[in-house]
Amino acid sequence: MRFLDEYRDREAVLKLAGAIRAKATRPWTIMEICGGQTHSIMRFGLDRLLPDDVRLVHGPGCPVCVTPLAVIDQAVAIAAEEGVIFCTFGDMLRVPGSGGDLYQVKAEGGDVRIVYSPLDAVELAKANPEREVVFFAIGFETTAPANAMAVYRAKREGVTNFSVVASHVLVPPAIEALLSAPDNQVQAFLAAGHVCTVMGIDEYPPLAERYRVPIVVTGFEPVDLLAGVLAAVTQLEEGRHEAENCYARSVKAEGNVHAREMLREVFTVVPQAWRGLGEIAKSGLALAPAYQAHDAVQRFAHLFEDHVPAPEDPACISGQIMRGVAKPDDCPEFGRRCTPQRPIGAPMVSNEGACAAYFRYRGPVEEQLNP
Amino acid sequence: MNLACPIPIEDYPVVTLAHGGGGRLMRQLVGKLFATAFDNEWLREQHDGAVLPGPDMPGALPVLTTDSFVVWPRWFPGGDIGELAVCGTVNDLAMCGAVPRHLTCSFVIEEGLAIEELWRVVQSMARTAAAAGVEIVTGDTKVVDRGKADGLFINTAGLGWVEPGREARPARIEPGDVILVSGDVGRHGIAVLGARGELGIETSVMSDCQPLNAQTRGLIEAGIDVHCLRDATRGGLASALVELCQTRGVDLSIDETLVPVHPEVAGASELLGLDPLYIANEGRFLAIVPREQADEALAILHRIAPDDGAAICGHVGPTSTRPRVHCMGFTGVERILDLLSGEQLPRIC
Numbered sequence: 001m002r003f004l005d006e007y008r009d010r011e012a013v014l015k016l017a018g019a020i021r022a023k024a025t026r027p028w029t030i031m032e033i034c035g036g037q038t039h040s041i042m043r044f045g046l047d048r049l050l051p052d053d054v055r056l057v058h059g060p061g062c063p064v065c066v067t068p069l070a071v072i073d074q075a076v077a078i079a080a081e082e083g084v085i086f087c088t089f090g091d092m093l094r095v096p097g098s099g100g101d102l103y104q105v106k107a108e109g110g111d112v113r114i115v116y117s118p119l120d121a122v123e124l125a126k127a128n129p130e131r132e133v134v135f136f137a138i139g140f141e142t143t144a145p146a147n148a149m150a151v152y153r154a155k156r157e158g159v160t161n162f163s164v165v166a167s168h169v170l171v172p173p174a175i176e177a178l179l180s181a182p183d184n185q186v187q188a189f190l191a192a193g194h195v196c197t198v199m200g201i202d203e204y205p206p207l208a209e210r211y212r213v214p215i216v217v218t219g220f221e222p223v224d225l226l227a228g229v230l231a232a233v234t235q236l237e238e239g240r241h242e243a244e245n246c247y248a249r250s251v252k253a254e255g256n257v258h259a260r261e262m263l264r265e266v267f268t269v270v271p272q273a274w275r276g277l278g279e280i281a282k283s284g285l286a287l288a289p290a291y292q293a294h295d296a297v298q299r300f301a302h303l304f305e306d307h308v309p310a311p312e313d314p315a316c317i318s319g320q321i322m323r324g325v326a327k328p329d330d331c332p333e334f335g336r337r338c339t340p341q342r343p344i345g346a347p348m349v350s351n352e353g354a355c356a357a358y359f360r361y362r363g364p365v366e367e368q369l370n371p
Numbered sequence: 372m373n374l375a376c377p378i379p380i381e382d383y384p385v386v387t388l389a390h391g392g393g394g395r396l397m398r399q400l401v402g403k404l405f406a407t408a409f410d411n412e413w414l415r416e417q418h419d420g421a422v423l424p425g426p427d428m429p430g431a432l433p434v435l436t437t438d439s440f441v442v443w444p445r446w447f448p449g450g451d452i453g454e455l456a457v458c459g460t461v462n463d464l465a466m467c468g469a470v471p472r473h474l475t476c477s478f479v480i481e482e483g484l485a486i487e488e489l490w491r492v493v494q495s496m497a498r499t500a501a502a503a504g505v506e507i508v509t510g511d512t513k514v515v516d517r518g519k520a521d522g523l524f525i526n527t528a529g530l531g532w533v534e535p536g537r538e539a540r541p542a543r544i545e546p547g548d549v550i551l552v553s554g555d556v557g558r559h560g561i562a563v564l565g566a567r568g569e570l571g572i573e574t575s576v577m578s579d580c581q582p583l584n585a586q587t588r589g590l591i592e593a594g595i596d597v598h599c600l601r602d603a604t605r606g607g608l609a610s611a612l613v614e615l616c617q618t619r620g621v622d623l624s625i626d627e628t629l630v631p632v633h634p635e636v637a638g639a640s641e642l643l644g645l646d647p648l649y650i651a652n653e654g655r656f657l658a659i660v661p662r663e664q665a666d667e668a669l670a671i672l673h674r675i676a677p678d679d680g681a682a683i684c685g686h687v688g689p690t691s692t693r694p695r696v697h698c699m700g701f702t703g704v705e706r707i708l709d710l711l712s713g714e715q716l717p718r719i720c
Contacts, residue, residue, distance in 0.1 A: 013701075043706060045704025360709060363695065
């Protein structure tokens, strides 16, 4: 796995940081969209290599963080149902719903299993025809194609006992929603490289043009991220606002054609609620009519007909954090009432959440204030 | 050693509830399997316990520990549940600075486990005990209904001896001490994950599972004033450091670039979103020694375990009321190492 070394090269990182310092003459606020990028920035301390005036804020690109509480509650209710095998990616287990989390369901006897691919869940359904196998299909454009493939295959192979709780979100509409907010402070975006690997970059030039912001497609390694920041700062300093691909080793302009076809086949674009941000038009994927037989939420609708999710903790400022208006350590509850052990908001739960990244790599805030 | 299973397979190919019932079958299991594999004077006595000799080091203090093993799968590249059950307890004694001597061994067996597999586990335990220089002197067997245990759980307890003044413990950590890691980290966790076959990745990474007492006693007997030892098992190197820093109330600083990680472990970790510093080991430890003896300690570890790749990776900072582990990364920026919330890899030991 030598490929990593090149993008974690100390000299290359320091050189890029120097170039950014040389280029930046004014304060700039740049948002990285993806939680994976936030994680990388914090782990490698990349924000601390930047000049004080170049501020990185952290976008809504953590799928666990933006999955609405109501959807978590649906998942928890289905998972607790007798006869159900509930399959999920591991990081959804600890996300608290209104009542409890999937870990709790598992401890109380629910058959909750971690899978690494949604196709494993389809295989499980085939092997257990007398059970209902439900997969928790969440995530961005990156995970949606594999989830679409699972549903597609289940339909084609007549695996009727397989269904999904789908809560997929799309990046470009979220960028647009952030940019059109009256309190927007973001002046440039680092778009998530993996999303563009699937979707290509043709959605970005119109956004960059309309809102006059640079959008730089960026990877996840330290060298990638700083190259993305340098490209964004360069555009800002030069008064340009273009969609620029700084992750060409992975991203082709047209994306992954097969994956996009699979998405078009299985899903349809719908308005979607984002936890912390509210509903955003055309920002979600729901099963297309031909595939709704595999919709677990319809299949188990009787479990949560009158369910009202618990209100969010009013102290949580995750919405402001994901809009780039505040940083995790601006939150009065950060590291005090809200910790990874007892999260009051979703960004503290997931590994990719901005608050969890701050806590994990920098520690509770009071220790930062009083070293 | 007799490699063929001493219980003829036509008798009972699998463990049944009757094997735990105290009757003839249980006697056969204990007598032919366990006593044959672990053979020693105490087991030959067929008594309820083992009456052991005192220390062969004058004035030595007894050190006692116990551990249970539920690893899944039971067989993984570079080790198995039996080897782990001996190493885990031997290593806990070794981390106290002790010479491990005697082990107990309790099996909780789910009915239906193949006798042949049990025999292989027992042989592996015997081999590992011999390598570590310990005897398994007493034990117990329980058989539970199908579905009440996952195949086989093993508990071992261990007794060892340490000379007064040579015990390694967190309280002896001093500001200025140097931190050594005994080899590359993260192998065990990746090997077990790979063996589960759930990841869709194949690695040739072998578990680092091994007894560590030769290394720890090698340091002590060469005159290194070892202040503290800690095996970096569940939670990996990072969690071991965090525990030590909090127990002793000192800041610890490590340089991530000095911690050896096998390229395949690094690659697999990256794909899986894991941090090698947090991945379990079963044959790696931290040694905290006085600065002036650090180079000598490193040379000793290199001599005893030349393939492990021990390295000096950090130092002990000042005492603190809010002790932290500081980790310098390759960019020259520091991050904090903290305990992970929840578990990243279940049932790895």
